[in-house]
Amino acid sequence: MKKKLKEIIKKYGSNRSFLVPILQDIQREYDYLPREALNALSQLIDIPISHIYTVATFYKAFSLSPRGRHQLSLCMGTACHVRKAPQIRDHLVRKLQIEPGETTPDLEYSFNTVNCLGVCALGPILVADGEYHGQMTITKADKILKELEKKERTTKKVAADEN
Ligand code: FES
Known part of the structure; x- marks a missing residue:
């Protein structure tokens, strides 16, 4: 090092x-x-x-602990907050079994909450691996998690096939 x-x-x-x-x-x-x-x-x-x-x-861009392969950021700014962002946060906390600011033990997901992302009209906003998803709901969040899992399985399969 x-x-x-x-x-x-x-x-x-x-x-x-x-x-x-x-x-x-x-x-x-x-x-x-x-x-x-x-x-x-x-x-x-x-x-x-x-x-x-x-x-x-x-600086929020720095992390003092290992981060997950997938980064999830949920906006908790006022506009997103009034459009049920807290329910989505609570759902993700239950689903991933980590609190905002933490990473799952398998280093698959890091989840954090952020303040206004500047696209309030589209709120609530969930950013998954840098991609903004607007008008977020619990159902949409679950779908995004499933897609990330699928992507991860495909990546692992390709890596296994190459070895
Ligand atoms: S409050 Fe969420 S984007 Fe502005």
């Missing part, structure tokens, strides 16, 4: 002002920000670990 980290830092010349791009590169490499990488980064570019965590937790 340290070798990869050194390569990333080298790109930015150990410049502390490049902390955000360095963190972006680390996240791109591991798909999250591993604690060991942040500790090593702190030593390598001489930035207090507390400052690194402050930056890493400030």
Whole structure:
């Protein structure tokens, strides 16, 4: 891990002002920000670990824990909230057996809630793997989960066939 980290830092010349791009590169490499990488980064570019965590937790794009293969984000902004987003959230919590902000133990799904996504007229909005789905209902959410499961099975089958 340290070798990869050194390569990333080298790109930015150990410049502390490049902390955000360095963190972006680390996240791109591991798909999250591993604690060991942040500790090593702190030593390598001489930035207090507390400052690194402050930056890493400030930006929602950073994740401090491993993320699922599928990302689900449900808008809980006012317009979506009044159009029954809380019921959809509760349904997904029951179905996935995780709370918002968590990842399923099999690393299949990460689920979080977000504030207004700027497309209120289409609310409630569920974003699945970057794709926006409007006028969300519990039935539609279930359908999206089924499609993601199907996609996952196909991917695993293709991988198994290739081996
Ligand atoms: S409140 Fe959900 S998109 Fe604006």
